[in-house]
Amino acid sequence: xxxxxxxxxxxxxxxxxxxxxxxxxxxxxxxxxxxxxxxxxxxxxxxxxxxxxxxxxxxxxxxxxxxxxxxxxxxxxxxxxxxxxxxxxxxxxxxxxxxxxxxxxxxxxxxxxxxxxxxxxxxxxxxxxxxxxxxxxxxxxxxxxxxxxxxxxxxxxxxxxxxxxxxxxxxxxxxxxxxxxxxxxxxxxxxxxxxxxxxxxxxxxxxxxxxxxxxxxxxxxxxxxxxxxxxxxxxxxxxxxxxxxxxxxxxxxxxxxxxxxxxxxxxxxxxxxxxxxxxxxxxxxxxxxxxxxxxxxxxxxxxxxxxxxxxxxxxxxxxxxxxx
Ligand SMILES: *[C@@H]1O[C@H](CO)[C@@H](O)[C@H](O)[C@H]1NC(C)=O
Ligand SMILES: *[C@@H]1O[C@H](CO)[C@@H](O)[C@H](O)[C@H]1NC(C)=O
Ligand SMILES: *[C@@H]1O[C@H](CO)[C@@H](O)[C@H](O)[C@H]1NC(C)=O
Numbered sequence: 001x002x003x004x005x006x007x008x009x010x011x012x013x014x015x016x017x018x019x020x021x022x023x024x025x026x027x028x029x030x031x032x033x034x035x036x037x038x039x040x041x042x043x044x045x046x047x048x049x050x051x052x053x054x055x056x057x058x059x060x061x062x063x064x065x066x067x068x069x070x071x072x073x074x075x076x077x078x079x080x081x082x083x084x085x086x087x088x089x090x091x092x093x094x095x096x097x098x099x100x101x102x103x104x105x106x107x108x109x110x111x112x113x114x115x116x117x118x119x120x121x122x123x124x125x126x127x128x129x130x131x132x133x134x135x136x137x138x139x140x141x142x143x144x145x146x147x148x149x150x151x152x153x154x155x156x157x158x159x160x161x162x163x164x165x166x167x168x169x170x171x172x173x174x175x176x177x178x179x180x181x182x183x184x185x186x187x188x189x190x191x192x193x194x195x196x197x198x199x200x201x202x203x204x205x206x207x208x209x210x211x212x213x214x215x216x217x218x219x220x221x222x223x224x225x226x227x228x229x230x231x232x233x234x235x236x237x238x239x240x241x242x243x244x245x246x247x248x249x250x251x252x253x254x255x256x257x258x259x260x261x262x263x264x265x266x267x268x269x270x271x272x273x274x275x276x277x278x279x280x281x282x283x284x285x286x287x288x289x290x291x292x293x294x295x296x297x298x299x300x301x302x303x304x305x306x307x308x309x310x311x312x313x314x315x316x317x318x319x320x321x322x323x324x
Pocket of ligand 2: 217220221
């Protein structure tokens, strides 16, 4: 628990960013190619959360060649309906990566309708930032498991190689919302040296909006603050309704962070076209709320938005029909 307390201290570089001080940009690492195989790989990890991943060898989704070698370092399953969280921290030595994966809920529409208006201030260090209270409760239930595991892997481990593994937060649907919270939490609390070694990534699939525009701005800023090649992506499949929720009661109440990758169906069932959506890095220009790229999913006809089938199919993922 001694190490765990290190996460309580904000890293200096993060505070600098939010106090408006200039950060030197020294991009040392180049972004990985965001292509379909790249997204499918992380989609496989996210899909595994829907199965009994605790027994990795016995879980069919876990046996895909690219993730088969993963060893679980932590799992959690919190069953309180208001704080449902299930997921794992896995280490894949073959690919030199550490993955933190969160499962979605089968009651997605409940979670997005009834309690959508309740928001809680989080993270407290970012003034004005508010997030969906239900998503936050779920994430906070998982948080001790996640950080204790990352502590043992990245700080306490006598295996220094782990410190250079890529770290990725991922999840589908509400799991993507929790991954988003975990990513910001990590970016705020890990020290600069750790960040520049793991190059943290956030890759979500069909995730709803998580917080308000100040939260979205913090996610976008986290990418910048540490001379780190951090990559935050939201994959939206075709006409998936879930990323369009919760709807804002007033502008900016719920906003998406950058950067959307719009995965469009092709006539080939096994393939998708990826549209790299525009990023609006100057958020001050969008005081009425974060503007999403109208040439991407935000510009589609609401009458065509659906949960089945478009929420259920993502790169690397074909999920069953959810229960409502
Ligand atoms: C997680 O990994 C660390 C570092 O390799 C190790 O010390 C610890 O025992 C692992 N925990 C589990 C539950 O495998
Ligand atoms: C990130 O850094 C780039 C380059 O310095 C800058 O143009 C952009 O506005 C920054 N974005 C945020 C959200 O701070
Ligand atoms: C949408 O695409 C068109 C044509 O490429 C471009 O002119 C326009 O600026 C784009 N709009 C947005 C909001 O990105």
